Amino acid sequence: MLTSEDNKRLTQVGPGTPLGNFFRRYWIPAAVLEEIKEPGGAPVRVGLLGEKLVAYRDPDGKPGLMKEHCPHRGASLAYGRNEVGGLRCLYHGWKMGTCGKILDMPAEPADTRMKIMLTHGSYPVKEAGGILWTYMGPADKMPPFPEFPWTNLPPEKLLVVKMYQDSNYLQGLEGDLDPAHPNYLHRDFDEAIARQSWTGAGWQSISDLMSDGAPAIHVEETPQLMRVGAVRKTADPAMAYVRTTEWIAPFYTHIATGPHESQLFKAWLPIDDESCFTFYIHHDARKSLDVPAIYANWGHRADPPLYRTPHTVANMHLQDRKMMVDGNFSGVTGAAIQDRAVQESMGPIFDRTQEHLGTSDKAVIFYRRLILRKLREMEQGLELPGTAPGTNFDQRAASVYMPSDAPWQEAVKWIEAQEAGEAQPAGDKERSL
Template sequence: MLSYQQNAKLTLVGPETPLGRFFRHYWIPAANLEEIAVPGGAPVRVGLLGEKLVAFRDPAGKAGLMQEFCPHRRASLVYGRNEEGGLRCLYHGWKMSQEGRVLETPAEPPTSKLRDNLRHRAYPVREAGGILWTYMGEKDNEPPFPNFPWLNLPSSHLLPVKMYQDCNFLQGLEGDLDPAHPNYLHRDFEVVAEKSWSGAGWQSIANLMSDGSPEIICEETPYLMRVGAVRKTDDPKMKYVRTTEWVAPFYTYIATGPHESQLFKAWLPIDDFTCFTYYIHFNPTQPLDVPAIYANWGHKSEPKTYRTPHNVGNMHLQDRQRMISGNYSGVEGAAIQDRVVQESMGAICDRTGEHLGTSDKAVIFYRRLILRKLDEMDAGKPLPGSDPSLDFQHRTASWYVPSDQPWQDALRYQVEYEQNNPPVAAA
């Protein structure tokens, strides 16, 4: 259980909040490149960490991200003219560059010096992996760009999925810190595991049904943290281990087994009450089965809005008849099942009313770790992921380890298995 103040500290993301300042130490996604694909095309509204921004690509192809509202009298630049070198406000023709310079103020007298003293808030951008990235922190504190292993994969090996979620990001993030919940919420894995998940390259998901009360072990890493979920198997000499890697500020790699497609996730706050979930599916060695991935996760969202038809108002299209006939949640798709429980908590979960147990060990570890990191930030200490020698290459495991061996060796055993057992084509 958290105090009201601790809950606020772990959830609020505006520029003046502790967590908002922490998040502004990192490169984060701002938009998908498909949103600003056309040079000179329509600018798009971007909500990010409680700020209202506009992203665009000028007619010369240069992308930009700036505050939505004109520095003159605050008309929205989403309606603005997209011109080479910046956006021009419709109201009185002021033009702002990608760097935040006010280039022209045509309604002012030619002698006016007004624009010389003004800066429009604008953030640096980078384009990689189908995403427009930004850094919203102090200029001389810019971190190294994270060299994620999936950024340069060809489109046949990379599927970035972006989905709107109607709640604070932490509710989503804490779902990925919860190794026990798939045994319950996602129990339809059990019924259709062979059929449905094999195409998505996730056969190993069925293995976790061997034990609904895993032992959960956490450790701090230079990036943030690592979680191990250790399950009993039918063979007392073997344990089944799933590992999750956490990378500051809100990125995770979900456990995946031998030769399976991998999954990077980001929990990106739009503001305090809404977020985007990024599911980055990738496979460095084989093309992805995209229809199977969408079918199993259920997260195919509408272009532009990145919403799915599911929401609290329509009970996420829950089907009680299916529940009677054996489906645990009555909801189609693992990503939608996650959203059911996360959005059902309300805009910001009232964590003062929780009663945490042993299965919540990773959630507790994360909260304590972040609260400590916020204090360390204020004390000027280096933050996770800030060491320039880090390579940002992660891989997780979903595999078997002899019972007397450390859980951290799961990936080594998995890689050994992969080397001795070449991949077979998906059914």
């Protein structure tokens, strides 16, 4: 369990907090591009790390991200006029530029020095992979933009899904750190439901892991952040079923998928201390995505501007108790909603002094200790994970059958060999399969 003080350090994300400062040292998603697709269109509100912002695309097509409230009298720029180079407040006509300069104060004398003395909070942005990214930290600490494998894929091979979650980001992120929970929370009893969910969405790998609900969990630190491996026994003692996830600072993960399956990258984006957005980035460089099957399995389709599904704690996430008898373990439809149900049921920020962690929580424990250490290292001026020039962001997660005596870290080699039609990775020692 955590102390109350450490729980705060791991959940508070506002300006000036240790974790908030840590997150601001990375390029992070601010919005999906569909929210600002129209040049000169209405600005959209963006809640990010405890700050109230607006994103927009000016009439020339240039995107921007700035503080929501005008520095004059505080009127919301979400109502503002979208003009070339920035937003103009409706109240007194002040125009705030994309770069943070005050470009016009028409109600003030022409020679006013206020335009020179004042600036408006704004952040640099970049468009990639259907997402508007931003960097909110010190300019002299800006890291290279992370070129993830999916950021340059064409639309038919990429699906970006944004979904609101009514809890602190950590409760969601730690679900992805937990290799044991799919055997329970995501188990289907009914064969037809199973075919419609995981297998129907092209993820046979989830069905394959259900044979062992107590995997051996391994964790190691990486230059990007950390790697988790879950090794499951199979009916053949010589074979193991291995799932690995790659974690990239500050809150990104490659979710394990099997040979020839579409892949999933996730981001847990804090709005404030008590709510977050989950970005699900489904991608497949080899073929077009089956979008209807993905939505049917995950249940995470949500529309702007709120990106909320109908499922809430108040309506028990539409849980069907009859379905729990012979349908699925949770009585909740959709893998993303199943995750949200248990994570939101904890409340906005769970009191982790009341936890009782076990061996299945090994990766959660490792992550918490690692982030707390990275916060101390940041305060000491040390380099943060994933920020060094030349850092490799071409990771992949894996879910694959492989020899039980092979190192779990080689799962990606084995999945790539199987996708290439090979019995084992090139250069691997002879094995009896």
